[in-house]
Amino acid sequence: METITSRRDIRKLKLDELKEFFVQHGEKPFRAQQVYEWLWMKSAKNFEQMTNISLPLRDMLKEHFVINHIKVDNMQRSTDGTIKNAVTLHDGLIVESVLIPTEKRITACVSSQVGCSLACKFCATARLKRQRNLSPDEIYDQVVAIKEQAELFFGRPLTNIVFMGMGEPLLNYANVTEAIEKITNQKGLGMANKRITVSTVGIAKMIIKMADDGVKFNLAVSLHAALDKTRSSIMPINDSNPLAELGDALRYWYQKTKRNVTYEYVVWKGINDTEEHARALLKFCKIIPSKVNLIEYNPIDDGAFQQASDETLNMYMHLLESNGITTRIRKSRGKDIDAACGQLANKG
Ligand code: SAH
Numbered sequence: 365m366e367t368i369t370s371r372r373d374i375r376k377l378k379l380d381e382l383k384e385f386f387v388q389h390g391e392k393p394f395r396a397q398q399v400y401e402w403l404w405m406k407s408a409k410n411f412e413q414m415t416n417i418s419l420p421l422r423d424m425l426k427e428h429f430v431i432n433h434i435k436v437d438n439m440q441r442s443t444d445g446t447i448k449n450a451v452t453l454h455d456g457l458i459v460e461s462v463l464i465p466t467e468k469r470i471t472a473c474v475s476s477q478v479g480c481s482l483a484c485k486f487c488a489t490a491r492l493k494r495q496r497n498l499s500p501d502e503i504y505d506q507v508v509a510i511k512e513q514a515e516l517f518f519g520r521p522l523t524n525i526v527f528m529g530m531g532e533p534l535l536n537y538a539n540v541t542e543a544i545e546k547i548t549n550q551k552g553l554g555m556a557n558k559r560i561t562v563s564t565v566g567i568a569k570m571i572i573k574m575a576d577d578g579v580k581f582n583l584a585v586s587l588h589a590a591l592d593k594t595r596s597s598i599m600p601i602n603d604s605n606p607l608a609e610l611g612d613a614l615r616y617w618y619q620k621t622k623r624n625v626t627y628e629y630v631v632w633k634g635i636n637d638t639e640e641h642a643r644a645l646l647k648f649c650k651i652i653p654s655k656v657n658l659i660e661y662n663p664i665d666d667g668a669f670q671q672a673s674d675e676t677l678n679m680y681m682h683l684l685e686s687n688g689i690t691t692r693i694r695k696s697r698g699k700d701i702d703a704a705c706g707q708l709a710n711k712g
Contacts, residue, residue, distance in 0.1 A: 373454075374429035375403055375501040389424065399425070404552045407508045409433045434505040439513075446698030447513055450710065453478070453502055457495055459530050460708040461506040463513050464697050471524040472510035474503060475708070476540050477531025482565055484586075485598045486630065488664040488702075488709035489530045497536040503543035507553065525555065527562045528584075530708050534562070534570035544581060557581045563628065565601050568613035575613075575620035583617065584657075585610070587627040589636045590644035598635065611651045618652035626655045628705075631672040631680060642680045649689045656684055656691040662704040 377385070382396040398416060402408040410431060411422045432454035440448045447463040459475040479492035506529075511522040525547065527533040533540045544560060546552040557580035564570070566585045574583070589595035595602040614625055629645065631637055649656065658680060661671040677693060684691040696704040702711050 371428060371430045373432045373501075374399075374425070375431065376499075385428075391421065395421065401551065403431070404504070404546055404549075407505075432501070434502055434509065436509050440701040440703070442698040442701045442703060444697055444700075445518075446701070446703050447510075447517070448698060448701050448703035448708075449506075449509060449513075451475075451506060451509070453498075458710050459498065459502075459506075460703075460710060461510060461529050462698060462703045462708075463510045465514075465518055465520075469523045470510075470514040470518060470520055471526055472507050472514075472522055473526050473528050474506040474510075475529030475531055476503060476527055476533040476536045480531050481535065482532055483600050484565070484706075486588075486632070486661070486664070486669045487706040489706065492530070492709060494531070497539055498531070500539045500542040500546060503540065504546050504552070507543075507547055511553070522555075523559060525560045526584075527560075528705060532565055532567070534564045534567045534574075537570055537573070541577070541579065544579075548580075561626070565599065566605065566610045566613075567601070568605055568609040571610075571613040571617050575617040578621070582626070583623070584626040584628055585614070587629050587645070587648065589641065590648035591636075591641060594636055594641065607648065611648065614652050624653040624655065626657055628657050628659055629680075630659050630661045631676055632661060633670040633672050633676075635669070637672040637676045639679065639683075642683045645680070646683055646687055646689065649684065649687075654689065656689055657694045658691060659694045659705055660696045662696050662699055662707050664707060664709075 379396065379400050382400055383393040386393055386396045395417065399414065402414045408414055408431065411426050414422055435452045436449045437452045438450040445465045449461050451459050451461055457478045459478055461475055462473040464471040464473060475498060477497050478495040480489045481494035483490050507525055514520055514522045527540065540562065547555050548557050560581040561584050562581055563584040563586060588598060590607060592602060592606050595607060627649065658677060661669060681691050698704050
């Protein structure tokens with residue numbers, strides 16, 4: 365009989381704790397090292413896979429532990445090659461993660477929370493109540509699943525990771541940084557920090573904390589407006605976390621890390637499509653070295669927001685570029701399967 369409640373999730377144990385467990389059960393500590401490698405580096409989904417561990421020892425592990433691996437239950441493929449995974453967590457909750465293939469890269473876009481608490485008016489995820497934070501292993505598993513799909517469907521390695529799925533990574537900072545530590549560790553997935561980007565709504569005090577912690581991954585801020593009145597009208601977080609505070613935090617980030625920031629910015633008809641808005645963005649971009657991604661808007665059913673015209677985008681582009689700010693227009697991927705930015709809402 366399985367007594368589910370008494371068995372712990374083995375991946376919640378640190379290596380030292382695992383060693384202690386092995387020693388207490390009369391085993392050599394190096395066995396813990398081997399099991400740890402199976403759990404992280406080789407992403408084992410069950411104890412049977414651990415072939416260099418004796419059968420009696422595997423049975424003993426099964427008596428005490430479970431591996432709460434995520435399950436990719438529904439995989440949808442876009443006509444442009446993008447893959448969206450609906451991922452079921454051990455408690456039955458669902459998040460989504462996306463594989464985005466381009467000529468040179470394969471990017472994993474991962475979720476950090478189930479739902480989101482931020483209520484940005486243009487984002488579909490905002491309509492799902494925030495239920496809980498994802499654990500480090502649940503974040504790690506999303507990356508592993510996409511890495512396996514990259515190899516299986518494209519015959520290419522995963523090259524980049526962006527925290528641009530569901531949720532606000534800086535409101536789940538401890539787990540996100542722990543996951544990144546495992547993703548970058550040679551005893552984990554061994555990926556480079558410079559291939560990882562954390563995207564945030566711009567929580568000032570967390571940006572300061574990241575700077576103090578000396579994190580090595582890239583920072584992206586979803587700006588969308590550089591005038592407080594406009595930003596507050598579409599992103600409620602801006603009321604308690606206004607642009608001046610965000611600017612100060614970014615200044616601190618740059619002083620400490622010497623690393624730049626990328627701003628994500630959608631231009632909408634009647635919302636932020638004037639020259640005054642573009643000039644405000646340019647001014648904000650001068651606070652620290654930065655780049656701008658003008659993201660295409662992905663409609664989310666109600667029609668309140670509409671993508672600005674090409675002419676307006678060109679106005680932004682010209683103003684920024686002629687003032688030395690690198691600006692790219694980012695076309696959406698995976699729109700047909702609701703896999704594009706801001707469309708993740710567990711609809712599949
Ligand atoms: N909470 C983090 C991570 C989400 S990233 C953040 O705010 O950065 C998702 C990105 O898609 C953000 O830049 C977000 O502002 C943007 N986005 C949200 N809804 C969108 C939509 N409908 N169309 C295009 N981009 C959208």
